Amino acid sequence: MTTKSNGAAAPARRPHLGGIESLRAYAASAIVIFHVIHLTGAAVPHSLEFMKWFFAYGVPLFFVVSAFSLAYGYEGRLSSRGEIGQFYLRRVFRIAPLYYAILLFTIFTHGGFAWMGANLRVLALNLGFVFGLFPSTVDGVAPASWSIGVEMLFYAILPLVLMVVRGPFSAAVATVIASGVAVIYGLRLDAIAGMPGSFIQHGFLFNLPYFGFGLLAYFIHRRMPVTRAAAALIVGVIGMLAFYLIGQWPTPLMPGRAGNTVYQLLWGAPFALLCLGMAFAPPVLLSNPITQFLGKISFSLYLAHPHVIAWMAHFGGYRWIEALPGGSGVRFPAAVLLTFAITVPIAWGLYKLVEEPGMALGRALSPSKPALQQAPA
Structure with a gap:
């Protein structure tokens, strides 16, 4: 079969999309490398x-892929209170076990009970996944957890979103509206004296358009011929290269806060094209057992890596690498490879010991139709 019929009902069984899982691997790996650079001061x-x-x-990219995956797994399956309740329960047990484990680990390595006693409000906001709604707590207690706050808020509104967004046109309209709201949100907050910049960049409304691009990619995917997947992937890669080059121009193409916000949000477009290209039959070079394995453990990889980097810095791992001969062309790849060599086994252990049992408990507490059980985790 080479095409998907227009307006076709959601299939009863939805196969696992290895290419989409691989995109999670690329997203997580990019963040790990980004933090190796900025948390260690590594010369690049x-x-x-x-x-x-x-x-x-x-x-x-994570947000775009997340929206695509959630629409793929749940579109047409959130039509009753029971199904919506099961969705929320499964989402909580997908995220909360590992997030809480990392949160508590962070707390007990930075003050323990004394910290909790002095920060009960902050602790409550983090436990309730609403810390991103307040300027003083938007970044979360656990390192890099701000994105978890954004993700959980999107989960909260997804059933309503899928009632309104039902095809490419409505998804495009929703994305445009979300982008306009993000620009206004950024401009209004930027005008407030003393407003933390992170509350703008890490706020839910600022990042909402990325989820819109993911939904748009999904609804186009349902109607797009398989034969166009390679073209979508190529255009997506070219689009990322074009946006990178635009960002290097001496004079900004879109100056000011509004222009900078639009520039950032438009990265969702090539990411959406990547989803379209990788959802069908992605090249083996881009989606293979290694990338799919890293995609499977990407959540653990994402939450564990800041602690690994901190440990390596504390115990002199990066100082040892800086003493190697050969300059940054040797030292930087060595720092990245060593970070992954330590983080990946830890992430795999967290996936097996925390994530998998959490997902199993969520399934046990929310038994559903066989068709729904085929939805991707």
Whole structure:
């Protein structure tokens, strides 16, 4: 079969999309490398300096892929209170076990009970996944957890979103509206004296358009011929390269806060094209057992890596690498490889010991129709 019929009902069984899982691997790996650079002060070879800034877009890529995956798994399956309740329960047990484990680990390595006693409000906001709604707590207690706050808020509104967004046109309209709201949100907050910049960049409304791009990609995917997947992937890669080059121009193409916000949000477009290209039959070079394995453990990889980097810095791992001969062309890859060599086994252990049992408990507490059980985790 080479095409998907227009307006076709959601299939009873939805196969696992290895290419989409691989995109999670690329998103998580980009963030790990980005933090190796910025948390350790590692010197980067001139040819790889783009990683210093543009690998931060690994998180927006996560958001686009997340919206695509959730629509793929749940579109047409959230039509009753029972189904919506099961969705919320499964989402909580997908995220909360590992997030809480990392949160508590962070707390007990930075003050323990004394910290909790002095920060009960902060603790409550983090436990309730609403810390991103307040300027003083938007970044979360656990390192890099701000994106979890954004993700959980999107989960909260997804059933309502899928009632309204039912096709490419409505998804495009929703994305445009969300982008306009994000620009206004950024401008209004930027005008407030003393407003933390992170509350703008890490706020839910600022990042909402990325989820819109993911939904748009999903609804186009349902109607797009398989034969166009390769073209979508190529255009997506070219689009990322074009946005990177635009960002290097001496004079900004879109100056000011509004222009900068639009520029950032438009990265969702090539990311959406990547989803379209990788959802069908992605090249083995881009989606294979290694990338799919890293995609499977990407959540653990994402939450564990800041602690690994901190440990390596504390115990002199990066200082040892800096003493190696050969300059940044040797030292930077060595720092990245050593970080992954330590983080990946830890992430795999967290996936097996925390994530898998959490997902199993969520399924046990929310038994559902066989068709729903085929939805991707």
